[in-house]
Amino acid sequence: MGMIKSSVSPDAGSEIRFQAYLSALSEVIGHADRIDPLHNYCTGLLLPGERKSIEPMAAKLDPLHVPATHQSLHHFVAKAPWSDAAVLTAVREQVLPALTRHGPVTAWILDDTGFPKKSPPPT
Numbered sequence: 001m002g003m004i005k006s007s008v009s010p011d012a013g014s015e016i017r018f019q020a021y022l023s024a025l026s027e028v029i030g031h032a033d034r035i036d037p038l039h040n041y042c043t044g045l046l047l048p049g050e051r052k053s054i055e056p057m058a059a060k061l062d063p064l065h066v067p068a069t070h071q072s073l074h075h076f077v078a079k080a081p082w083s084d085a086a087v088l089t090a091v092r093e094q095v096l097p098a099l100t101r102h103g104p105v106t107a108w109i110l111d112d113t114g115f116p117k118k119s120p121p122p123t
Contacts, residue, residue: 020094025087025091027090041073
């Protein structure tokens with residue numbers, strides 16, 4: 001499966017850059033039925049709110065169809081057989097040029113922030 005390099009300018013608007021990013025990921029996600037859930041999941045990760053689990057994301061993405069959106073997101077994340085290696089390669093091909101636009105990467109700093117889970121309070 002060949003990778004598609006984005007030709008979108010770094011100066012393009014954020015929505016255009018986001019759509020180009022999703023398009024590149026869509027090329028490697030496998031079956032076409034996974035494209036909408038991929039787009040919804042990535043969009044949900046960017047929406048405001050502290051909890052980034054699929055239930056609150058589904059409620060924000062499509063308030064009138066929360067159960068169906070939740071099921072679609074859950075299937076995409078938990079059961080759909082897509083290659084994480086292929087997706088990570090596509091991510092790297094999108095992100096690395098932006099990181100090296102002003103010069104080579106001389107050091108990587110990895111920070112596992114380890115945010116505590118936001119669970120509902122006990123009743």
